[in-house]
Amino acid sequence: MFNFFNLGKLFQITSRSTRYVFVLFMIVLAIGLSESLFLSPEDYKQSHSVRIMYVHVPAAWMALGIFSMMTFLSVGTFIFKNKKFYLVSKSLAPSGFIFNIIALITGSIWGKPTWGTWWAWDARITSMLILALFYFMYLLSWKIIENKNTVIKISSLIVIVGAINLPIIKFSVNWWNTLHQGPSLKIIGETTIHSSMLIPLGIMTAAFALFSLLIFLMKFNTEMIKIKNKGLDRL
Amino acid sequence: MINEIISMNGYGPYVWSAFIFTLVSFASLYLVTKLQLLKEQKKYIAKFGSLSEAKTASLREQKINKEILLKSVITKI
Numbered sequence: 001m002f003n004f005f006n007l008g009k010l011f012q013i014t015s016r017s018t019r020y021v022f023v024l025f026m027i028v029l030a031i032g033l034s035e036s037l038f039l040s041p042e043d044y045k046q047s048h049s050v051r052i053m054y055v056h057v058p059a060a061w062m063a064l065g066i067f068s069m070m071t072f073l074s075v076g077t078f079i080f081k082n083k084k085f086y087l088v089s090k091s092l093a094p095s096g097f098i099f100n101i102i103a104l105i106t107g108s109i110w111g112k113p114t115w116g117t118w119w120a121w122d123a124r125i126t127s128m129l130i131l132a133l134f135y136f137m138y139l140l141s142w143k144i145i146e147n148k149n150t151v152i153k154i155s156s157l158i159v160i161v162g163a164i165n166l167p168i169i170k171f172s173v174n175w176w177n178t179l180h181q182g183p184s185l186k187i188i189g190e191t192t193i194h195s196s197m198l199i200p201l202g203i204m205t206a207a208f209a210l211f212s213l214l215i216f217l218m219k220f221n222t223e224m225i226k227i228k229n230k231g232l233d234r235l
Numbered sequence: 236m237i238n239e240i241i242s243m244n245g246y247g248p249y250v251w252s253a254f255i256f257t258l259v260s261f262a263s264l265y266l267v268t269k270l271q272l273l274k275e276q277k278k279y280i281a282k283f284g285s286l287s288e289a290k291t292a293s294l295r296e297q298k299i300n301k302e303i304l305l306k307s308v309i310t311k312i
Binding site for chain 2: 011038106
Protein backbone atom coordinates (compact mmCIF):
# COMPACT_ATOMS: atom_id res chain seq x y z
CA MET A 1 0.00 0.00 0.00
CA PHE A 2 2.79 2.43 0.85
CA ASN A 3 5.25 1.49 -1.90
CA PHE A 4 4.92 5.06 -3.08
CA PHE A 5 6.79 6.06 0.07
CA ASN A 6 10.06 4.38 -0.93
CA LEU A 7 12.64 6.28 1.15
CA GLY A 8 15.32 6.22 -1.58
CA LYS A 9 12.97 7.65 -4.19
CA LEU A 10 11.51 10.14 -1.74
CA PHE A 11 14.97 11.43 -0.80
CA GLN A 12 15.85 11.84 -4.47
CA ILE A 13 12.72 13.97 -5.02
CA THR A 14 13.00 16.02 -1.81
CA SER A 15 16.72 16.76 -2.16
CA ARG A 16 16.48 17.80 -5.80
CA SER A 17 13.34 19.93 -5.49
CA THR A 18 14.61 22.16 -2.64
CA ARG A 19 16.37 24.71 -4.85
CA TYR A 20 13.37 25.06 -7.20
CA VAL A 21 11.02 25.59 -4.26
CA PHE A 22 13.45 28.18 -2.83
CA VAL A 23 13.53 30.18 -6.08
CA LEU A 24 9.75 29.99 -6.47
CA PHE A 25 9.27 31.05 -2.84
CA MET A 26 11.50 34.12 -3.29
CA ILE A 27 9.61 35.18 -6.44
CA VAL A 28 6.14 34.73 -4.90
CA LEU A 29 7.25 36.44 -1.65
CA ALA A 30 8.62 39.46 -3.58
CA ILE A 31 5.33 39.83 -5.49
CA GLY A 32 3.31 39.30 -2.30
CA LEU A 33 5.30 41.89 -0.32
CA SER A 34 5.02 44.57 -3.01
CA GLU A 35 1.28 43.88 -3.35
CA SER A 36 0.56 43.88 0.37
CA LEU A 37 2.83 46.78 1.38
CA PHE A 38 2.52 49.17 -1.56
CA LEU A 39 -0.10 48.24 -4.16
CA SER A 40 -3.13 47.14 -2.15
CA PRO A 41 -5.48 49.90 -0.91
CA GLU A 42 -5.84 50.97 2.71
CA ASP A 43 -9.03 50.06 4.56
CA TYR A 44 -11.70 52.74 5.04
CA LYS A 45 -11.94 51.90 8.77
CA GLN A 46 -8.53 50.48 9.75
CA SER A 47 -6.45 52.56 7.33
CA HIS A 48 -2.95 51.13 6.69
CA SER A 49 -3.02 48.85 9.75
CA VAL A 50 -5.07 46.42 7.63
CA ARG A 51 -1.79 45.49 5.86
CA ILE A 52 -0.86 43.40 8.93
CA MET A 53 -3.64 41.04 7.78
CA TYR A 54 -1.40 39.91 4.88
CA VAL A 55 1.05 38.27 7.29
CA HIS A 56 -1.24 37.54 10.24
CA VAL A 57 -4.01 35.62 8.43
CA PRO A 58 -1.82 33.37 6.21
CA ALA A 59 0.36 32.54 9.25
CA ALA A 60 -2.72 31.49 11.26
CA TRP A 61 -4.08 29.44 8.33
CA MET A 62 -0.75 27.67 7.86
CA ALA A 63 -0.38 26.92 11.59
CA LEU A 64 -3.86 25.36 11.60
CA GLY A 65 -3.37 23.53 8.29
CA ILE A 66 -0.04 22.02 9.33
CA PHE A 67 -1.41 20.85 12.68
CA SER A 68 -4.39 19.25 10.88
CA MET A 69 -1.97 17.39 8.58
CA MET A 70 0.08 16.31 11.60
CA THR A 71 -3.11 14.97 13.20
CA PHE A 72 -3.87 12.73 10.19
CA LEU A 73 -0.24 11.56 10.13
CA SER A 74 -0.25 10.82 13.87
CA VAL A 75 -3.46 8.79 13.57
CA GLY A 76 -1.80 7.04 10.60
CA THR A 77 1.28 6.30 12.73
CA PHE A 78 -0.90 4.49 15.29
CA ILE A 79 -3.04 2.64 12.73
CA PHE A 80 -0.49 1.63 10.08
CA LYS A 81 2.69 1.58 12.26
CA ASN A 82 4.47 3.19 9.31
CA LYS A 83 7.62 5.20 10.17
CA LYS A 84 7.30 7.51 7.15
CA PHE A 85 4.26 9.14 8.77
CA TYR A 86 6.16 10.29 11.84
CA LEU A 87 9.05 11.47 9.63
CA VAL A 88 6.70 13.70 7.64
CA SER A 89 4.96 14.94 10.79
CA LYS A 90 8.27 15.73 12.51
CA SER A 91 9.46 17.63 9.42
CA LEU A 92 6.27 19.71 9.28
CA ALA A 93 6.25 20.77 12.94
CA PRO A 94 8.98 23.50 12.97
CA SER A 95 7.34 25.61 10.27
CA GLY A 96 3.91 25.10 11.88
CA PHE A 97 5.27 26.35 15.21
CA ILE A 98 6.91 29.39 13.62
CA PHE A 99 3.68 30.26 11.77
CA ASN A 100 1.79 29.97 15.05
CA ILE A 101 4.23 32.36 16.76
CA ILE A 102 4.03 34.79 13.82
CA ALA A 103 0.21 34.71 14.00
CA LEU A 104 0.29 35.48 17.75
CA ILE A 105 2.90 38.27 17.56
CA THR A 106 1.52 39.99 14.45
CA GLY A 107 -1.98 39.64 15.94
CA SER A 108 -0.75 41.37 19.06
CA ILE A 109 0.83 44.16 16.98
CA TRP A 110 -2.43 44.52 15.00
CA GLY A 111 -4.47 44.53 18.23
CA LYS A 112 -2.85 47.71 19.58
CA PRO A 113 -4.05 50.17 16.88
CA THR A 114 -7.33 48.26 16.30
CA TRP A 115 -8.56 47.30 19.78
CA GLY A 116 -6.26 49.51 21.88
CA THR A 117 -4.52 46.57 23.56
CA TRP A 118 -1.57 44.29 22.83
CA TRP A 119 -3.24 41.24 24.38
CA ALA A 120 -6.68 40.06 25.45
CA TRP A 121 -7.78 36.68 26.78
CA ASP A 122 -10.18 36.42 23.88
CA ALA A 123 -11.33 32.90 22.81
CA ARG A 124 -9.53 32.95 19.43
CA ILE A 125 -6.25 34.32 20.83
CA THR A 126 -6.26 31.97 23.82
CA SER A 127 -7.00 28.89 21.68
CA MET A 128 -4.17 29.90 19.29
CA LEU A 129 -1.84 30.21 22.30
CA ILE A 130 -2.88 26.69 23.38
CA LEU A 131 -2.08 25.44 19.85
CA ALA A 132 1.41 26.98 20.16
CA LEU A 133 1.86 25.10 23.45
CA PHE A 134 0.93 21.82 21.75
CA TYR A 135 3.46 22.54 18.97
CA PHE A 136 6.05 23.30 21.64
CA MET A 137 5.28 20.09 23.57
CA TYR A 138 5.54 18.08 20.33
CA LEU A 139 8.95 19.57 19.46
CA LEU A 140 10.14 19.24 23.08
CA SER A 141 9.19 15.55 23.19
CA TRP A 142 11.60 14.90 20.29
CA LYS A 143 14.37 16.77 22.16
CA ILE A 144 14.01 15.10 25.56
CA ILE A 145 12.82 11.53 24.93
CA GLU A 146 15.59 9.27 23.71
CA ASN A 147 13.75 5.99 23.12
CA LYS A 148 12.49 6.11 19.51
CA ASN A 149 9.34 4.02 19.96
CA THR A 150 8.34 5.97 23.08
CA VAL A 151 8.87 9.37 21.44
CA ILE A 152 6.84 8.35 18.37
CA LYS A 153 3.93 7.28 20.59
CA ILE A 154 4.08 10.30 22.92
CA SER A 155 4.51 12.90 20.17
CA SER A 156 1.64 11.37 18.16
CA LEU A 157 -0.54 11.39 21.26
CA ILE A 158 0.28 15.08 21.91
CA VAL A 159 -0.88 15.94 18.37
CA ILE A 160 -4.08 13.86 18.63
CA VAL A 161 -5.01 15.49 21.97
CA GLY A 162 -4.11 18.93 20.55
CA ALA A 163 -6.42 18.32 17.58
CA ILE A 164 -9.40 18.80 19.93
CA ASN A 165 -8.38 22.47 19.96
CA LEU A 166 -8.65 22.86 16.15
CA PRO A 167 -12.48 23.11 15.90
CA ILE A 168 -12.40 25.37 18.98
CA ILE A 169 -10.07 27.79 17.14
CA LYS A 170 -12.18 27.64 13.98
CA PHE A 171 -15.57 28.17 15.63
CA SER A 172 -14.48 30.32 18.60
CA VAL A 173 -15.73 33.46 16.85
CA ASN A 174 -19.18 31.87 16.41
CA TRP A 175 -19.45 30.19 19.81
CA TRP A 176 -18.32 33.11 21.99
CA ASN A 177 -18.37 36.88 21.90
CA THR A 178 -14.81 37.68 20.92
CA LEU A 179 -12.83 40.70 19.79
CA HIS A 180 -12.21 38.88 16.50
CA GLN A 181 -14.72 39.40 13.72
CA GLY A 182 -16.55 36.48 12.12
CA PRO A 183 -15.05 34.73 9.06
CA SER A 184 -14.83 36.97 5.97
CA LEU A 185 -13.63 34.19 3.68
CA LYS A 186 -15.94 31.21 3.25
CA ILE A 187 -15.49 28.04 1.22
CA ILE A 188 -19.26 27.80 0.82
CA GLY A 189 -20.97 31.18 0.70
CA GLU A 190 -20.11 34.73 -0.23
CA THR A 191 -16.68 36.19 0.54
CA THR A 192 -16.86 39.68 1.97
CA ILE A 193 -13.29 40.78 1.16
CA HIS A 194 -12.81 42.94 -1.94
CA SER A 195 -10.63 41.44 -4.69
CA SER A 196 -8.04 44.26 -4.27
CA MET A 197 -7.31 42.79 -0.81
CA LEU A 198 -8.12 39.17 -1.61
CA ILE A 199 -5.42 38.92 -4.31
CA PRO A 200 -2.49 40.03 -2.07
CA LEU A 201 -3.85 37.78 0.67
CA GLY A 202 -3.86 34.84 -1.76
CA ILE A 203 -0.31 35.59 -2.97
CA MET A 204 1.03 35.90 0.59
CA THR A 205 -0.71 32.62 1.51
CA ALA A 206 0.99 30.96 -1.47
CA ALA A 207 4.37 32.39 -0.35
CA PHE A 208 3.84 31.07 3.19
CA ALA A 209 2.84 27.65 1.85
CA LEU A 210 6.00 27.55 -0.28
CA PHE A 211 8.13 28.50 2.72
CA SER A 212 6.52 25.70 4.69
CA LEU A 213 7.25 23.28 1.83
CA LEU A 214 10.87 24.48 1.67
CA ILE A 215 11.45 23.94 5.41
CA PHE A 216 9.64 20.61 5.22
CA LEU A 217 11.91 19.39 2.40
CA MET A 218 15.10 20.49 4.18
CA LYS A 219 13.98 19.01 7.50
CA PHE A 220 12.91 15.76 5.83
CA ASN A 221 16.32 15.45 4.14
CA THR A 222 18.03 16.07 7.49
CA GLU A 223 15.96 13.32 9.14
CA MET A 224 16.75 10.89 6.30
CA ILE A 225 20.50 11.56 6.57
CA LYS A 226 20.24 11.11 10.37
CA ILE A 227 18.73 7.65 9.76
CA LYS A 228 21.52 6.82 7.30
CA ASN A 229 24.12 8.06 9.80
CA LYS A 230 22.76 5.66 12.41
CA GLY A 231 22.92 2.90 9.77
CA LEU A 232 26.62 3.66 9.13
CA ASP A 233 27.30 3.43 12.88
CA ARG A 234 26.10 -0.17 12.82
CA LEU A 235 28.49 -1.17 9.99
CA MET B 236 6.41 59.91 -0.97
CA ILE B 237 9.00 57.87 0.96
CA ASN B 238 7.91 59.46 4.25
CA GLU B 239 4.31 58.51 3.42
CA ILE B 240 5.32 54.88 2.79
CA ILE B 241 7.28 54.73 6.02
CA SER B 242 4.73 56.48 8.25
CA MET B 243 1.52 54.98 6.72
CA ASN B 244 -0.71 57.59 8.43
CA GLY B 245 0.90 56.81 11.78
CA TYR B 246 0.43 53.03 11.42
CA GLY B 247 3.94 52.52 9.97
CA PRO B 248 5.60 51.28 13.19
CA TYR B 249 2.90 48.59 13.59
CA VAL B 250 2.87 47.49 9.95
CA TRP B 251 6.65 47.48 9.47
CA SER B 252 7.34 45.71 12.75
CA ALA B 253 4.82 42.95 11.86
CA PHE B 254 6.43 42.41 8.44
CA ILE B 255 9.99 42.61 9.77
CA PHE B 256 9.20 40.13 12.55
CA THR B 257 7.73 37.72 9.96
CA LEU B 258 10.74 37.98 7.64
CA VAL B 259 13.27 37.65 10.48
CA SER B 260 11.42 34.54 11.73
CA PHE B 261 11.54 33.07 8.21
CA ALA B 262 15.25 33.80 7.84
CA SER B 263 16.06 32.37 11.29
CA LEU B 264 14.14 29.13 10.72
CA TYR B 265 15.69 28.76 7.26
CA LEU B 266 19.22 29.24 8.62
CA VAL B 267 18.75 26.88 11.57
CA THR B 268 17.29 24.18 9.29
CA LYS B 269 20.06 24.67 6.74
CA LEU B 270 22.77 24.43 9.41
CA GLN B 271 21.24 21.21 10.78
CA LEU B 272 21.19 19.73 7.27
CA LEU B 273 24.83 20.67 6.62
CA LYS B 274 25.87 19.25 10.02
CA GLU B 275 24.25 15.88 9.25
CA GLN B 276 25.78 15.85 5.74
CA LYS B 277 29.25 16.50 7.21
CA LYS B 278 28.76 13.73 9.77
CA TYR B 279 27.72 11.36 6.99
CA ILE B 280 30.75 12.18 4.84
CA ALA B 281 33.11 11.69 7.80
CA LYS B 282 31.56 8.32 8.68
CA PHE B 283 31.47 7.24 5.04
CA GLY B 284 35.15 8.13 4.63
CA SER B 285 36.15 5.98 7.59
CA LEU B 286 34.62 2.81 6.08
CA SER B 287 36.55 0.17 4.15
CA GLU B 288 36.48 0.27 0.34
CA ALA B 289 34.41 -2.90 0.07
CA LYS B 290 31.71 -1.43 2.33
CA THR B 291 31.64 1.94 0.56
CA ALA B 292 31.37 0.21 -2.83
CA SER B 293 28.23 -1.65 -1.78
CA LEU B 294 26.78 1.48 -0.13
CA ARG B 295 27.37 3.54 -3.27
CA GLU B 296 25.02 1.23 -5.14
CA GLN B 297 22.07 2.39 -3.03
CA LYS B 298 20.24 5.38 -4.53
CA ILE B 299 19.85 7.25 -1.26
CA ASN B 300 23.58 7.06 -0.39
CA LYS B 301 24.54 8.23 -3.87
CA GLU B 302 22.15 11.16 -3.54
CA ILE B 303 23.49 12.21 -0.10
CA LEU B 304 27.06 12.10 -1.36
CA LEU B 305 26.14 14.07 -4.45
CA LYS B 306 24.25 16.66 -2.40
CA SER B 307 27.13 17.01 0.07
CA VAL B 308 29.51 17.93 -2.73
CA ILE B 309 27.16 20.32 -4.53
CA THR B 310 25.14 22.25 -1.97
CA LYS B 311 23.63 25.02 -3.95
CA ILE B 312 21.23 26.76 -1.56
